[in-house]
Amino acid sequence: MTRAFYPVILAGGSGERFWPLSRKNKPKQFLSLDGSGKSLLQATAERLADPVYQLERVHVVTGSEYRAQVLDQLPELPAENLIVEPIGRDTAPAVLYAALRIAREDPTAVMGVFASDHRIGDLDLFRRVILRAREAAENFGSLVTLGITPTFPSTGYGYVQRGELALDGDIPIYSASRFVEKPNRATAETYLESGLYSWNSGMFVWTVEAILEAFRAYQPVLYDTLADAVQERGGVKKVFPHLQKISIDYAILEQAQNVQVIPAQFDWDDLGDWNALERLLGGTAANVTVGRHLGLDTDGAILYTSNGNGLVATIGLEDVVVVQTPEVTLVVRKDRTQDIKKVVQQLKAHPELERFV
Secondary structure: OOOOEEEEEEOOOOOHHHOOOOEOOEOHHHOOOOOOOOOHHHHHHHHHOEOOOEOOOOEEEEEHHHHHHHHHHOOOOOHHHEEEEOOOOOHHHHHHHHHHHHHHHOOOOEEEEEEOOOEEOOHHHHHHHHHHHHHHHHHHOOEEEEEEOOOOOOOOOOEEEEEEEEEOOOOOEEEEEEEEOOOOHHHHHHHHHHOOEEEEEEEEEEEHHHHHHHHHHHOHHHHHHHHHHOOOOOHHHHHHHHOOOOOHHHHHHOOOOOEEEEEEOOOEEOOOOOOHHHHHHOOOOOOEEEOEEEEEOOEOOEEEEOOOOOEEEEEOOEOEEEEEOOOOEEEEEHHHHHHHHHHHHHHHOOHHHHHHO
């Protein structure tokens, strides 16, 4: 492999499902959820940093309101590697904008796309998988998605079905025959039993030529609009709010014919909502606790306090999440954490409550 590798971290999300800890002015990617003091963004950048070049080739895509926080948390990131979106328009415009910027710097680059809020175990295997994906991207010109070998029939993830073997070895690569949306429980169980499906991790590797060609083929309006805008001073700020809001999966991967998947074996979690803390910190404990907790007849609970010397006391509770912050306390059943976003939307609809968003 002779091409330079440019990891791109997508760090513009609002993290609403981790409310009330994740707030509009400091969303999830800037927080430490495990009490380590290291934010999710910092942990992501650390595992993607080149041993020699460090953060020289890492790029971060974020919203204009988070520019200062990114630079504060990643002081060694070159300022020119910060790609600021005037407004969030989902992952396809973000990926295209980053690809256009990197292509201007290095038209032969290999580009990786990574979320800022994932947890990765077994970093050595993770890095070997990335090297394998780079090999496929360079040799085949393919769009490589890092699938995750399922460990349970998740209904919260999308899936990728693998097709024919494209590259054999200790880390095999397959053609991706189709992407499927989040299934119901019965369907997820059939996917798990078949052994042909991977979770869609949202991590990708491709050359900038390949992804730009895919945008030209499948999203020509989006490509032409943004490609022209980056050539014009102030052009991106002018056109970005009017770009189609669409994910990279819908825009490109579900249509392209040259998509490949690696069914990766490393431990992975997308830390999508509060239930992720159970997987992150649970072990064999009856409850998952960050901060002080005193419980009586409490089992299967997730308890988080950011109040320093504060205390959460519970009596007779099972399978709940309790989050205590200086301004807000959340109590929710673990099977209803997806509805936290609905609470946030209601807060936004009431001006007198919007300060809690």
